[in-house]
Amino acid sequence: MYLLGFDIGSSSVKASIINGDSGECMASAFYPKQEMKMTAIQSGWAEQDPEQWWENLKTAVAEIMQKSAVNPKDIDSIGISYQMHGLVVVDKDQNVLRPSIIWCDSRATGIGEKALKEIGEEKCLANLLNSPGNFTASKLKWVKDNEPELYARIHKIMLPGDYIAMKLSGDIKTTASGLSEGILWNFKENKAAKLLIDHYGFDESFIPEIVPTFSVQSVVSESAAKEMGLAPGTKISYRAGDQPNNALSLNVLNPGEIATTAGTSGVVYGVSDEIKYDQKSRVNTFAHVNHTAEANRLGVLLCINGTGILNSWLNKQVGGGAVSYEGMNELAANVPIGSNGLSILPFGNGAERVLENKNPGSTMAGINFNIHSNAHLFRAAQEGIVFSFKYGMDIMKTIGIDAKVIRAGKANMFLSPIFRETLAGISGATIELYNTDGSVGAARGAGIGSGYYKSPAEAFANLKKLETIEPCLNKKAEYEAAYGSWKSMLEKSI
Known part of the structure; x- marks a missing residue:
C-alpha cells in the first residue's frame, strides 16, 4: 500500500x-x-x-x-x-x-x-x-x-x-x-x-x-x-x-528532542512535556502533533525571520550572482572563526519576536578595509545567523528546552559545512541530517493516523540518517568569543 x-x-x-x-x-x-x-x-x-x-x-x-x-x-x-x-x-x-x-x-x-x-x-x-x-x-x-x-x-x-x-x-x-x-x-x-x-x-x-x-x-x-x-x-x-x-x-516527538529548519527564515522547534511559557512571549508554545490531555507534548518554537535571506542577499549584492552558494562556502572556509572581528546581525527581514518584536535591521560591524574581503562577509553572515539561533535557544532553555541533539533535513543553510559546524560548536549539540521533507513527513503521519503503522517507531523505521556533525570541543573557546562579540553588538542595537 x-x-x-x-x-x-x-x-x-x-x-x-x-x-x-x-x-x-x-x-x-x-x-x-x-x-x-x-x-x-x-x-x-x-x-x-x-x-x-x-x-x-x-x-x-x-x-x-x-x-x-x-x-x-x-x-x-x-x-x-x-x-x-x-x-x-x-x-x-x-x-x-x-x-x-x-x-x-x-x-x-x-x-x-x-x-x-x-x-x-x-x-x-x-x-x-x-x-x-x-x-x-x-x-x-x-x-x-x-x-x-x-x-x-x-x-x-x-x-x-x-x-x-x-x-x-x-x-x-x-x-x-x-x-x-x-x-x-x-x-x-x-x-x-x-x-x-x-x-x-x-x-x-x-x-x-x-x-x-x-x-x-x-x-x-x-x-x-x-x-x-x-x-x-x-x-x-x-x-x-x-x-x-x-x-x-x-521523528521529533519526545521531550528534549529538537528539529531545525534554515531556509529564508529559520526555526528551532523543541518538544517539552511541561506546560511552560516565556514571560516575554519571545518564543511560542503550541500543542505538538502528539499532544493529548493525558500526556503533554508541547512544541516550543523559536523563529528567526532573517536567516537564509541574508545569505541570499549577499549572494546577489556582493557576489553579483556570479558566485554559487557552494563557492561562497569555500571562500568562507578560508576565514578563521570570528571572521577576524567582523560581526553581522541578520535581522533585516522584519520585526523579530525573539527580540520582543523589535526591528533593529541588519548591521555589519568591525569592518577593516585592510583585512576584510567578501570571504569574511560570507563567513560572518553564517556565523551571525547561527548566533541568532543560539540567542533564542538560550531563551528556550529557561522553559526546559535544552538541545543535546538537533535534527534537520539536509537542505538550505544545512548544506553549508560552516553553518553546521558553527551551530554544533556554539550550542554543544550533535547535529543529525536526514533526507526528508514536509510532504514525505505528512505521508508518514497519514500512515500513523490510519493505523497502517502500529506506532511512530514503525513509521520511521526506514528514516535514514545522512550525516552526523559532532561539536568540536577544542574550538569551543573560539566560538564563544565570537558569540560574545556578536551578542554585545546585538544588545547595543536593541
Whole structure:
C-alpha cells in the first residue's frame, strides 16, 4: 500500500507518494514552479486565494500519480501539512468569503497587543501559553472590525490545512494542535479558548469540530476523487502545521528532542512535556502533533525571520550572482572563526519576536578595509545567523528546552559545512541530517493516523540518517568569543 502527503506552503504546494512498507518516496512534485501569487494591498499585508492552493495541488497530484504509476485504489491514506497561522473563512455552503490572511500578514499585531493588556498578561499566558499577537484569532478580529458585512456571513473559520481537507472531503474539521497555532486553544481547560473567543466577541460556533491529529478524520468524496484522480473513500488521517510537521518528519516527538529548519527564515522547534511559557512571549508554545490531555507534548518554537535571506542577499549584492552558494562556502572556509572581528546581525527581514518584536535591521560591524574581503562577509553572515539561533535557544532553555541533539533535513543553510559546524560548536549539540521533507513527513503521519503503522517507531523505521556533525570541543573557546562579540553588538542595537 501507498501513503500520500501534501505540504501546502505559501510559495508552492508539494505532493509526495511513498511506499508504506519500505518508506521509499515513489514520486514528488511541486507547483507552481515560480512562487505562488501573494497579494499585498497595503504594506504589511499578505493574502492568498485558497483556490490556488487547491488548483496547484491538483496539478502536483496528477504529476506524481503519472510518475509513480500507482493505482489510486492502492493509496491507504492522505496526510496534510500546511502553512501555519493563516485564516480561511467560509459561508454555510463552503464558499470562501475572502482571500486567506496568511502567516506573514502583520495587520493584526496591534489587535493582539491590545487584547494581551486587556485580558492581562499573566492570565493570557497561563491559559494560552502565548500572547494573542498576530495569530489567527487576531486576524479574525480584524475581519470583524473592518469587514462587518462579510463577517456576518461566516459559518466556519479554518486554518489552510483544514480548508484542503474540506475540499477533499466536504467535512469541516480542525485539531487542537491547529487551534493552538491560532491561539484558540486553552491548555488549562483542554478545549477551545473561550477566554479569547469571548474577549473578541466571536460566535463559538465558528470553531469546527475538533478531531485528533492522528485519526481517520474524514474520507475523500466522490466529487473530489474525480477532480484529483484519487479513489473515493481514501482516508484523510493526519494534518498539522508546517513546523510541527517538520518535527514529525524528523521523528521529533519526545521531550528534549529538537528539529531545525534554515531556509529564508529559520526555526528551532523543541518538544517539552511541561506546560511552560516565556514571560516575554519571545518564543511560542503550541500543542505538538502528539499532544493529548493525558500526556503533554508541547512544541516550543523559536523563529528567526532573517536567516537564509541574508545569505541570499549577499549572494546577489556582493557576489553579483556570479558566485554559487557552494563557492561562497569555500571562500568562507578560508576565514578563521570570528571572521577576524567582523560581526553581522541578520535581522533585516522584519520585526523579530525573539527580540520582543523589535526591528533593529541588519548591521555589519568591525569592518577593516585592510583585512576584510567578501570571504569574511560570507563567513560572518553564517556565523551571525547561527548566533541568532543560539540567542533564542538560550531563551528556550529557561522553559526546559535544552538541545543535546538537533535534527534537520539536509537542505538550505544545512548544506553549508560552516553553518553546521558553527551551530554544533556554539550550542554543544550533535547535529543529525536526514533526507526528508514536509510532504514525505505528512505521508508518514497519514500512515500513523490510519493505523497502517502500529506506532511512530514503525513509521520511521526506514528514516535514514545522512550525516552526523559532532561539536568540536577544542574550538569551543573560539566560538564563544565570537558569540560574545556578536551578542554585545546585538544588545547595543536593541
